[in-house]
Amino acid sequence: MSRRFGTLCVRGSLALVALLLAPMAPAATTNLEKSAAAYRPDVSYTFKTRIGREGMVFVGAGGDIDGVVNPTLKVPLNAIVQITLVNDDGAEHDIAVPEFKASSDHVTAKGASSAIVFRAGKGGTFDYYCTLPGHRQAGMQGKLEVGGIAAAKAPEAADVSRDPADLPGPIGKRGPQRHRFDLTTEEVKGRLADGTTFNYWTFGGRVPGPFLRVRVGDTVELRLKNAGNSRMIHSIDLHAVTGPGGGAAVTQAPPGDEKIVTFKALKTGLYVYHCATPMVAHHIANGMYGLILVEPEAGLPKVDKEFYVMQGELYTTGEFGRHGEQEFNVQKLLDERPEYFVFNGAVGALTQLHPMQAKVGETVRIFFGVGGPNFTSSFHVIGEIFDRVYTWASLDSAPLEAVQTVSVPAGGAVIVDFKLEVPGRYILVDHALSRLERGLAGFINVTGKGDASIYSPLPELGAGGH
């Protein structure tokens, strides 16, 4: 075991524990594996306590261990493991894995929760149990098996998340033109998280929909076709459109039909588009949103890389982390209680499946929008400062400079530019960080030479060059 991690406990709020673990990489290393900041545990489990016929036990909640009494946990060697304990019987309990010096706060009231986080730094089989007198003997114990399994499970369903590098390049300087875009609305079952699927509604089979790019003054003919095997009517409302419903008034397309809206792009900016068929919030939550960029006459300042990221929420009947096919839950939507928060449609879309890649010295731009339907994002990149922020994605106004976090409303967008000076892994988040624990995270992996005059693991800047 390379280093020992302290055991951390929280009461009530479960999740921020993992934030405190694992320091960011020293500037000197370009090894991304070493530099991966563990803002999320590699594996996490939830246990509920129960007192019943079988005595006192832990019962798994969610995922592979759902409903299993004192489940055997199998984790990869060196994984950061989080176990959240939820009191479901009203008696006093805790949980401990003494081998890894992990022990939780006590939970005394029904509904109270606590957690342990530790690195499983040694292979073998170890005990977990409740340390209250007599509880282990009464049945509150199980096994933790470390090692012997692969770290990541392969997705079992189609990936519907859009690669953030999937967007057309800059338009450059030219006069106004006429464009035709063909969009198809498709209802597709896709991977929501490892082991979890959801019936998405999409523009073009991915979330978000395709990035549309035009110039101010262009005339756009948009043909919206609703796939023949759809169950729902779909439509499109583009915030870049001046006219009733942003196009939704004339594009309500039953399954198998095609509708057309033609519009002139009057104003520059980055605009959200979304389905606007009742119940609109339902269509958006299920994945029907995207961005359209209306470039100014002279284009945008040149950057080295552009990325396309959107934030959304999903409302499922099963709680976060539950495996199998998940059903949409209208009551949770109306109550604004999502189970999932995601970038580009799925948990892990921008971490496991399509992390962003860049090099030291490059300036990157993120076109960031919030599909929602309901939650404002406190958009932030951990370890970076935005050099330029086009607030509310206004391109007729001068950008703000040197901004840490930017508020992006539901149905709104922002454009941020920043130069990368130090290699390592940077993490896109909504700084309402509870949402990190419900799936919301993205990586920018930056390779290249460090700059010890900016960032160093040593007491002096510029010391110990590399």
Ligand SMILES: [Cu+2]
């Ligand atoms: Cu729709």
